[in-house]
Each structure stands twice: as structure tokens, then as C-alpha cells.
Amino acid sequence: MELRHLRYFVAVAEECHFGRAAERLHMAQPPLSQQIRQLEKEIGVELLHRTTRKVSLTAAGERYLERARNILRAVEQAGEEAARVDTGEVGRVSIGFIGSATYALLPVLARELREQLPEIEFEFTGEMLTPAQVAALHEGTIDIAVMRTPVQDESVEVEVMRQESLVVALPETHPLAAKEAVRFADLKGEPFITYPSEHRSVLHDAVLAAAQRAGFQPRRVAQVAETSTMVVFVAAGLGVAVVPRSVEALQLAGVVFRPLVGAESVELAIGWHSERRTPAVERVLERLRVSLAEPDAPA
Amino acid sequence: MELRHLRYFVAVAEECHFGRAAERLHMAQPPLSQQIRQLEKEIGVELLHRTTRKVSLTAAGERYLERARNILRAVEQAGEEAARVDTGEVGRVSIGFIGSATYALLPVLARELREQLPEIEFEFTGEMLTPAQVAALHEGTIDIAVMRTPVQDESVEVEVMRQESLVVALPETHPLAAKEAVRFADLKGEPFITYPSEHRSVLHDAVLAAAQRAGFQPRRVAQVAETSTMVVFVAAGLGVAVVPRSVEALQLAGVVFRPLVGAESVELAIGWHSERRTPAVERVLERLRVSLAEPDAPA
DNA sequence: CGGTATTGATATGCTGGGGGTATGGAGCTT
DNA sequence: AAGCTCCATACCCCCAGCATATCAATACCG
Structure with a gap:
């Protein structure tokens, strides 16, 4: 079973005519018939009712047509979405907050980020201790940590944002x-x-x-x-x-x-795994640098 | 783009290893690499990040993996569903009621049918005149009509159910x-x-x-x-x-x-298009014959 | 009622691409 | 430095998918 089968089936179902469908698909009619037969054989159901004069959908075919259309649309969208993820336009970013930043920072940043980057899905976790954050960065449970220095881990990159007395x-x-x-x-x-x-x-x-x-x-x-x-x-x-x-x-x-x-005082920093810098993560880091720039402000 | 590409990609993504993925797919590693490249080229996005030592998903790849899994599942389900439609196990049936049967019969039958055939999606329309029902049967707007005799239409089959004084x-x-x-x-x-x-x-x-x-x-x-x-x-x-x-x-x-x-008295009948007797319609007709058997009962 | 046109199925051959093997080259390990 | 691992490249083969030719069935028409 290949997508080809679905594309061909949709064409035939829409035209209700092998010849026209073949034309639309830029191919000859016999191989089209073959492929449709193959499809029917594979799923074990008659999708089209044919006489030598007329082609019509069976009930099963009608339902299958809807599904096939959805699947083909999904395939297209998946590609487009991947492209958008690639540019950082959309994405999913999980941020873990150190315990002491959970109450003053998490709510403010959550609101700000969701507002400024609406296409990105965020997930926020609070009350994490720094070692747990490092572990989570490694596992990929979180993409970014709002944490305390020092962190001695080769693959975690850290940037100090502010001093907190x-x-x-x-x-x-x-x-x-x-x-x-x-x-x-x-x-x-x-x-x-x-x-x-x-x-x-x-x-x-x-x-x-x-x-x-x-x-x-x-x-x-x-x-x-x-x-x-x-x-x-x-x-x-x-x-x-x-x-x-x-x-x-x-x-x-x-x-x-x-x-x-x-x-x-202690340092508040942001950290991320050097190998998980997705475009979306990059964009979020940009925003975080701006939002966390004010030195030693309560929020 | 074919489903093959998605299947291969899922395998590689899950194994994070071309060799093992190829083994799982019962094929050699080089053609697998080729197909993945082809996929990436087609959607224009790098899905896998490869070094000679390690394969990992890019952010776009991670999202694409989810989509690909869903699509493959959808393809399977579509086939299974078509098979169930074929046996009448599931389906969609639309029933149109003659005006005078809308108030006594429609609510009772709707409840009964939904209860007895829960796998079938029903759609009920009331207040139809018999000629409109015949037209709707032809167009496929409804599958079954609860109507009055006589109907003189070759392709509509009618079965008288009861006399109504x-x-x-x-x-x-x-x-x-x-x-x-x-x-x-x-x-x-x-x-x-x-x-x-x-x-x-x-x-x-x-x-x-x-x-x-x-x-x-x-x-x-x-x-x-x-x-x-x-x-x-x-x-x-x-x-x-x-x-x-x-x-x-x-x-x-x-x-x-x-x-x-x-x-x-006038006759209450059920009618259907002779060429639209899907398995689901057949099963509904069975139930209707039972439910409408009592002669001249108000409900 | 026979002839013709239309349309899907069948038969058969050709070709491209998917998949095979052999090999290269990069980067870990020891 | 040598060896191993693992992905990429090179090259070849064969089958699946497509085309052409033809058949069979049915609608249409005079």
C-alpha cells in the first residue's frame, strides 16, 4: 500500500470514470485499473462498483474516500509544518524553573512568552533543583532551564542573566x-x-x-x-x-x-543543551534574554 | 512521496540508527539512506541530524515523526473501517420521514435505532413530502424513507408496513x-x-x-x-x-x-433506492420491519 | 435489430527506480 | 596508529508500474 493508491482512488472516486481519472493523473487507463484493484485486494473490500458503463462508490468506498482525502491532506500538512518548525516559526519548548524562580518569574514569563510567540507551544515546570534541571536537559524533558550557577556540565550552555541578593x-x-x-x-x-x-x-x-x-x-x-x-x-x-x-x-x-x-548574592541564569538548540528554542532564548535583562528586579 | 518514505523514516527515527532500521525493514542500509534523503529533499527540511557516529532527530523531524505515525495509523484504520462498513457493522444511514410520521414515529424510531445499532450513525429528517422523499432517495440525500404509498418510481423499492386510519x-x-x-x-x-x-x-x-x-x-x-x-x-x-x-x-x-x-386509510411504507442498499442500510431495514410491524398502532 | 461508440478488463512488453553489493571515509575506541 | 563502527557513495540488477494493443460488455442510434 502506497500513497499512490490513495491518490489514484481519490481521482477515480471523484471522476467516477477510469478514463477521465487516468487523464487527470497523466497516465493510461489500464495501469490505473490495476492499481485500484490492488488497493481493493489489499484492504479486502470492494470500494467501487463497476459495470462496463458506469462506476460508482460502494458504501465502504465512500467512507474510504473521506479517509483517503484526509490522509493526503495530512501528508501535505506534515511537510509544511516540518518546514515551519525548521524556521522556528512553530515549535514546542519546555522550560524548567528553579524553585526560587517559580513564583516571581514563571507566571510573568509564561504570560509574556505565550503572548510574544503565540505559534510556539510552551510547557512550564516549576520547583526544579539545578541538578534535576541538568538531568532534564540531558534527557530532553526540558529544552531550557531557568537556573542557578554554577553548572559544571560540558553539554549544557549557561548564560548568567542577573544577580539576586x-x-x-x-x-x-x-x-x-x-x-x-x-x-x-x-x-x-x-x-x-x-x-x-x-x-x-x-x-x-x-x-x-x-x-x-x-x-x-x-x-x-x-x-x-x-x-x-x-x-x-x-x-x-x-x-x-x-x-x-x-x-x-x-x-x-x-x-x-x-x-x-x-x-x-546568587546568580540567575538560563541554560540549554548545546545539542538541542532548535530554531524554536533559539527564538525563545532571544526573548528570555530581553525579559530577564533588568538586574535584580523582583519580576 | 510515498508511504514507504514515512515507514522508513519512522523506523530510522525510532532506532536512531540506519543499520538497525534497515534490518528491521528487511532491507540493506544504503537504499534506506537514499529514501530518507529523497524524503528530506521533497519536503525541503532536514529531518535527521547525522554524524558518522550518531543519528538524531531535528526539531522538525521530531514533529514530522508524530505526524508520520498518525498518518500510518490512519491508513491502517481506513482499511479496517472500510471492511467494517462492508459488513454493515458501521455506517451512516439517513432516514427521511413523511410529515405525518414526524411526530409519532421519528422520536420513537430514533431512540430505538440508536440503541439497537449503536455502531451506525443516523441522521433523521422530518416533514418530507413523498415526492421530495423520492427525489432525495435518488440524490442520495437520504437512504431510507418512511413514506406513504403509492410510489411509482422504478428504482425506488417500497414495502408497506401498516395501515393508518x-x-x-x-x-x-x-x-x-x-x-x-x-x-x-x-x-x-x-x-x-x-x-x-x-x-x-x-x-x-x-x-x-x-x-x-x-x-x-x-x-x-x-x-x-x-x-x-x-x-x-x-x-x-x-x-x-x-x-x-x-x-x-x-x-x-x-x-x-x-x-x-x-x-x-392510508398506507405507511418504507422505501429505499434499489441501488443504494448498503450493508448498513440493510441492517436498518431489518430493524424497521420489526419496529413498524404492529398494525395501526399510534407509535 | 445490427452497427458503432464508449468504457473497463486483460495481455504483453519496456523502462525507471528501488533495492542489492562493494567500497569509501569520518570519527570513536583501545 | 590501528581497527571498528556507521553513514554515504558508486554501481548494477530486476521487478513493479506504466504504456500500447486488444478484448468484452453495454449503451445508443438509425
Whole structure:
């Protein structure tokens, strides 16, 4: 069975006449008859009812005609679509966001991108840790990651977009909540809520480093995988958490955010797999560079 | 472009390896490479990214793969479906109802048929006059007609199902409404609402004949194309109408139906085009014969 | 009713292209 | 550097698809 069979069948069905159909197909009538017979034999159904004077469609033929037309149209469209994908005009792009960027950035970017590139289908995932993002880039689960530096992976290309200063999330009843700003040293002895250390969270490492510089070892009371959970834990008064400033977008009753003086900032970057730079991905990267250009803005 | 190209492409895309794909396709690797090149050239897009060591899909190729799979599945299904149409297992059947059967029969039969033959798609049309039904059978607009005899058309086969006695529809304020039954002669001088005579309504002819036997010429005050309109006109007190008993199903405030004694009955029949007896139509005819077997029942 | 034209099926030969084998060349592995 | 893997190229063969010629059946026409 080949597309030829379908094209020939459609022609004969539309003309209801082998001779005219053959003419339309720029071929002689006998081979056309042969091909139609072959088709009928292959699917095991009589599609045309022929007398020596008249050709008409059987019920099965009528239904098959519709299908055949659809299939031929689909074949054409598939080619055209592939061409559009090739130019990046259409495409599918999946973006994975680091946990702390899930609340301030994901909604804004999702809206912007869908608006600016309506022909591209987007898929957004939030609350990913950087190592998971790297793995996902490798597997092809995501095409682009909005992530934290550093990333040491040969095939993942990274571009730093902005610096995000760190803030501390405090229960509103906490004594430090009364201050305008908090020094990292003030947090000595406080119960810390952190990301899980075994997954090598960049933020987690940054917090450890900052604490060490301030001369103490943070006391960890809980390790959570998601930023929202972290903030909820703070709201519940279980402890404090150090997060990038953009997490302030996640306003919750019972939680206040205070600037951390003397703490280093963390980098927000975009990353992609060097071998998965499809045209659509390229266009999205362009837009992301523009959208994420403002330094250290909350959104 | 042939289906072969799609099959080959799917194989290569799935294996990401020309050699293995060729093996799977029971062919050698070089011609496979050729065919894929040919495909790419035809749609003008690079579908596969090859190095001498690795084959991978481009973005366009990935999309094309999905489409190709769908197309191949569609081709298979089209054949299977045609086979099912051939055995009457599935199909589409359009049934046209004569006006006076629209209200009592159409809803009942529609429900029954859909229930008994769920694999068949039905289309029902009501309020057709017999000549229009014959024309529709010829054009193929309908496959089966629930109609009135007689039909004099060579290619339309007719089977009488039941006799329907005639009743008269009267405004409820009409003096005759007080009687249990009405003789046709009682209607002498009454204003009649009829179907349009120029369309050769069978019922119209039957009424004229009955009137002639009763010794008068009916006075026609209105001609309507639809039975529902006819009954509405009677309800409005514009006149009386003679209709088959099954129209009683169309209950309307202000209208009463009374049996007509001494009036002949009309025949309800099913008709179909002798050259459009598809397997599905055949199966529907079977069911109709059973459903319409009860003589002169209102439904 | 016979002759003719029309139309689909059958018979037969030719040709192009799809598929075969042999080989080349690029890039991993060891 | 040698060898292996794997896709591309070169070249050839054979069959499938198409053409031409013809037949068979039916409608049409005088």
C-alpha cells in the first residue's frame, strides 16, 4: 500500500470514470485499473462498483474516500509544518524553573512568552533543583532551564542573566522581624529551613558558605524540596529561611522578608543543551534574554 | 512521496540508527539512506541530524515523526473501517420521514435505532413530502424513507408496513368536537387546511377522494407544508384538517382529534433506492420491519 | 435489430527506480 | 596508529508500474 493508491482512488472516486481519472493523473487507463484493484485486494473490500458503463462508490468506498482525502491532506500538512518548525516559526519548548524562580518569574514569563510567540507551544515546570534541571536537559524533558550557577556540565550552555541578593524569611512574630535589615551573623543559632543538601542545591551551598563566613554552622530543623513549603514552614514558626529576593513574590500571612546585609548574592541564569538548540528554542532564548535583562528586579 | 518514505523514516527515527532500521525493514542500509534523503529533499527540511557516529532527530523531524505515525495509523484504520462498513457493522444511514410520521414515529424510531445499532450513525429528517422523499432517495440525500404509498418510481423499492386510519383535527370549540366520531359527510362545507396540492401529497389526494365519495368538494382555506403548522392552524380555529391517526401524538391546546368513520386509510411504507442498499442500510431495514410491524398502532 | 461508440478488463512488453553489493571515509575506541 | 563502527557513495540488477494493443460488455442510434 502506497500513497499512490490513495491518490489514484481519490481521482477515480471523484471522476467516477477510469478514463477521465487516468487523464487527470497523466497516465493510461489500464495501469490505473490495476492499481485500484490492488488497493481493493489489499484492504479486502470492494470500494467501487463497476459495470462496463458506469462506476460508482460502494458504501465502504465512500467512507474510504473521506479517509483517503484526509490522509493526503495530512501528508501535505506534515511537510509544511516540518518546514515551519525548521524556521522556528512553530515549535514546542519546555522550560524548567528553579524553585526560587517559580513564583516571581514563571507566571510573568509564561504570560509574556505565550503572548510574544503565540505559534510556539510552551510547557512550564516549576520547583526544579539545578541538578534535576541538568538531568532534564540531558534527557530532553526540558529544552531550557531557568537556573542557578554554577553548572559544571560540558553539554549544557549557561548564560548568567542577573544577580539576586538574598533575603531572610522570618515568622512575623520573630524578634528580628522588627529590624529593617538583618546581618547574617544575627541568624546564628536560629533554626534553619533549607533545601535538601544531598541534591546539591546551589542556594543551600550559598547559605552554608555565608554562615561559615559569619562564623557559625546553621542549625537545620527541616529540609524541604519546594520553596512554597519552605515559606509555609517559616509561616508556621518552625524556623527561618534564606532565599533569593524574588521569593518575596510568594506573600504568605505570617511571613516577613528582610534584606540580608553582607550576604553574597546568587546568580540567575538560563541554560540549554548545546545539542538541542532548535530554531524554536533559539527564538525563545532571544526573548528570555530581553525579559530577564533588568538586574535584580523582583519580576 | 510515498508511504514507504514515512515507514522508513519512522523506523530510522525510532532506532536512531540506519543499520538497525534497515534490518528491521528487511532491507540493506544504503537504499534506506537514499529514501530518507529523497524524503528530506521533497519536503525541503532536514529531518535527521547525522554524524558518522550518531543519528538524531531535528526539531522538525521530531514533529514530522508524530505526524508520520498518525498518518500510518490512519491508513491502517481506513482499511479496517472500510471492511467494517462492508459488513454493515458501521455506517451512516439517513432516514427521511413523511410529515405525518414526524411526530409519532421519528422520536420513537430514533431512540430505538440508536440503541439497537449503536455502531451506525443516523441522521433523521422530518416533514418530507413523498415526492421530495423520492427525489432525495435518488440524490442520495437520504437512504431510507418512511413514506406513504403509492410510489411509482422504478428504482425506488417500497414495502408497506401498516395501515393508518384517518382522523380529523378540530378546534375544540367546534360543534363536531362534541361527537365521539365524525362521518366524512359531516365535514361538508367546513374550511379545510391541507398540504399543498402541487407537490402531490398522497394524503391530500386521499382527502380529495374521500370528499368526492361523500359528495362534496372541500373548501381549502390554507395550504401548509408542515404537519405541525397544520395542527397549529386548526388550534387557531382557521379550519379542520384530515390527518393519519399517528398525528394525534402532536397534542396541542385547542385541538381535538376525532375518528373518521367511512374514510379509507392510508398506507405507511418504507422505501429505499434499489441501488443504494448498503450493508448498513440493510441492517436498518431489518430493524424497521420489526419496529413498524404492529398494525395501526399510534407509535 | 445490427452497427458503432464508449468504457473497463486483460495481455504483453519496456523502462525507471528501488533495492542489492562493494567500497569509501569520518570519527570513536583501545 | 590501528581497527571498528556507521553513514554515504558508486554501481548494477530486476521487478513493479506504466504504456500500447486488444478484448468484452453495454449503451445508443438509425
